[in-house]
Amino acid sequence: MSFEQMEKLKTKLPEWLETSRLRTGQGDVAAYIPELAKASRDTLGIHIADSQGQTVSAGDCGVPFTMQSISKVFTLILALMDHGEEAVFYNVGKEPTGDDFNSMIKLELVEPGIPFNPLINAGAITVSSLIAGDSPEEKSARILHFFRKLASNERLDYNMDVYHSELETGDLNRSLAYFLKQNGVLKDPVEDVLSVYFRHCSIEVDCSDLSRMALVLAFDGVDPHSGEMLIPRRYIQIAKTFMVTCGMYNASGEFAIDVGLPAKSGVSGGIMALVPGQYGIGVVGPSLNNKGNSIAGVHLLERLSKEFDWSLF
Incomplete structure (x- = not known):
């Protein structure tokens, strides 16, 4: 400065x-x-x-x-570091939607039914599924460790009240996830993917x-x-x-x-x-x-x- x-x-x-x-x-x-x-x-x-x-x-x-949707920037980066560009963008597009962040419209109208970009909810849910790890807990632990490193703050943690609030009321996100699952975009169980997604959104x-x-x-x-x-x-x-x-x-x-x-x-x-x-x-x-x-x-x-x-x- x-x-x-x-x-x-x-x-x-x-x-x-x-x-x-x-x-x-x-x-x-x-x-x-x-x-x-x-x-x-x-x-x-x-x-x-x-x-x-x-x-x-x-x-x-x-x-x-x-963090809510701000976390999507860093889960995208972590997924790219885990798998590279080709694998990530096989599952998620690169274009703005012009629609609300939780809209399903483009998923229904555009082939092959992948999310338009990683920063809308459908795209970020897909990216959450691409984080390396053998369980939702391992994926979430890797995300939290990465965020702590970037923030230079080992005290970063989840706000569990917000996490449970999202888990209990996230029916629209479940709809998006089940649509993605039906299209073959998500390979893991929907609730496992959403657990990772809601957790990184709730990092305080x-x-x-x-x-x-x-x-x-x-x-x-x-x-x-x-x-x-x-x-x-x-x-x-x-x-x-x-x-x-x-x-x-x-x-x-x-x-x-x-x-x-x-x-x-x-x-x-x-x-x-x-x-x-x-x-x-x-x-x-x-x-x-x-x-x-x-x-x-x-x-x-x-x-x-x-x-x-x-x-x-």
Whole structure:
């Protein structure tokens, strides 16, 4: 972080965050997963980290939340590391859908019935089935270990209340999974696959953890603090491309125009974003817009991108 940017962020970030917080009243928290409905609609926090260990944060950045769909970026990477591109993309496509993240429409209409991309629910369920391991427990343990390594936080764990809430109410995801099973996309028992999927969605983080994970993506798979290569660069390229084209659900095009950064959101209100070669960013704001993205979080990222000319485009 340059001295000028650091000083401006320290001075202005709290003010910009409070301006964005005014937007929280225009959305609402996710209620279809009962445990997520307990979040405060007015929460908003952000943490920004750079390769030199400098950080800037503001607002409610210490509030814990579950990763939800943000976890899909990293399970995709792990599946690629386990099996390679050809095997993964034999089972999952590479295109945006334009539909809601939990839609079944394209599965029913398009041959050969594989999910359009790994960041919609059907695609992420398929990717969960591709994680190496002899049991759901082994697969989940590998995912958690990988996430802990990327976040440099051995305390990362599941929020079991959220996990059980998803397990008990995830009938639409079961419908998607059984459709995939019928099409031969899933080979393992549906409940085994969903157990892995719901578990990685329920891994609990804070904004600092997300910014640290994003920083590894921002530096092409290298941990900039240790110099260790954690992820092959090719798989980072794939992940960042999906984040730009599909990462903000069916508002990804709008986000690319207004913010212009690779990002991934989750219905708990989290957003992970990155400025390639510079910063990792973690945001929490549980009040969602009608596309399932943090309404205040998106507004704050747009402000930051414009103030510092961060857009890739």
